[in-house]
Amino acid sequence: MQDTLANSVISGNRRALARAITLAESSREDHRAQATQLLARLRETGRQALRIGLSGTPGVGKSTFIECFGLALIRQGLRVAVLAVDPSSARSGGSILGDKTRMEQLSREPGAFIRPSPSQTRLGGVASRTRDAVAICEGAGFDVVLIETVGVGQSETMVAGMADLFVLLLAPAGGDELQGVKRGIMEMADLILINKADGDLRAAATRTCADYTGALRLLRKRAEDPPGFPKALMVSAIEAEGIDKAWDEMQALAHWRREHGHWDSRRADQSVNWFEEEVRNALLSTLQANPVIRGAMHDIADEIRNGGTTPNDGAARVLGLIKESGGIA
Ligand code: GDP
Secondary structure: OHHHHHHHHHOOOHHHHHHHHHHHHOOOHHHHHHHHHHHHHHHOOOOOOEEEEEEEOOOOOHHHHHHHHHHHHHHOOOOEEEEEEOHHHHHHOOOOOOOOOOOHHHHOOOOEEEEOOOOOOOHHHHHHHHHHHHHHHHHOOOOEEEEEEEOOOOHHHHHHOOOOEEEEEEOOOOOOOHHHOOHHHHHHOOEEEEOOOOHHHHHHHHHHHHHHHHHHHOOOOOOOOOOOOOEEEEOEOOOOEOHHHHHHHHHHHHHHHHHOOHHHHHHHHHHHHHHHHHHHHHHHHHHHHOHHHHHHHHHHHHHHHOOOOOHHHHHHHHHHHHHHOOOOO
16 A cells, blocks of 8 residues: 555646655654655665755745745746745744745646645654655655745754755844844854845845854854855845846755765754654653653653652653663663
């Protein structure tokens, strides 16, 4: 059964692609097993997309940029998948990255595929499902997979951890707003794009771009970067300006990393992290499926809340219980 679905995904069938992602998002155990099989089959294709992580706060122009950038890639004959990672949907079931129709033109293109964020109760669950979706899109033969997230919380780190390149979209700022971007996020960025470099905002965009160019120069040089990276550029998603240049830079960086072995080593590191995270998640769900341990964790959490014990002591007791029950040799 999974072979038929896998073959349809590989042959580019969009409904099969959507079904495969839905299967991978399911938490049902039999679905998980099927998804694992499917992913193994897709992996055999050896297909690789360029995975681009894209982050920016709400309103900075992510949808507008992706629409414009995606259409530019489509015009070059490339196929583009857009996956959203929305931490707000993990917390509240609501979504910043929109139930509204976004990227309308792009979504009508046969070469494009747009998928909203999986909603899960934990961000870790979203990470794991999104990684699967990326792998499925690669198996389906997309050339570029854009993984979009909002600039809040931990989601950038998560997205950078599954992308080959990480792009940060910023709006022109007045004065000294540079510190608004956390250093850790600057350090993850390969390319900073100052959007809205048009009309009245152009002058501010030029200043902001110069400020970030200066700030990026002060960051520690990374071995996986060619000279000149990370860099800041100006774009206007509305005017479709600077988009080709931004794509050229992304390709140049990707090419350099491939040539110098950084692409493969980055992916290898990411796969190992992914594996470790899967083991952690699987262990935790196995433990929570055990009623004795689940009950104890619940009671100990209450004790901790009431000041009856410390988190360390509580954790030690849970581990003791697991060992006693023969759960971990
Ligand atoms: P998102 O929340 O990051 O997805 O942002 P949107 O793409 O929805 O854009 C937010 C607002 O910024 C909208 O009103 C857009 O029209 C506007 N916007 C987006 N890109 C540009 C641009 O390049 N120039 C200007 N002037 N406005 C833009």
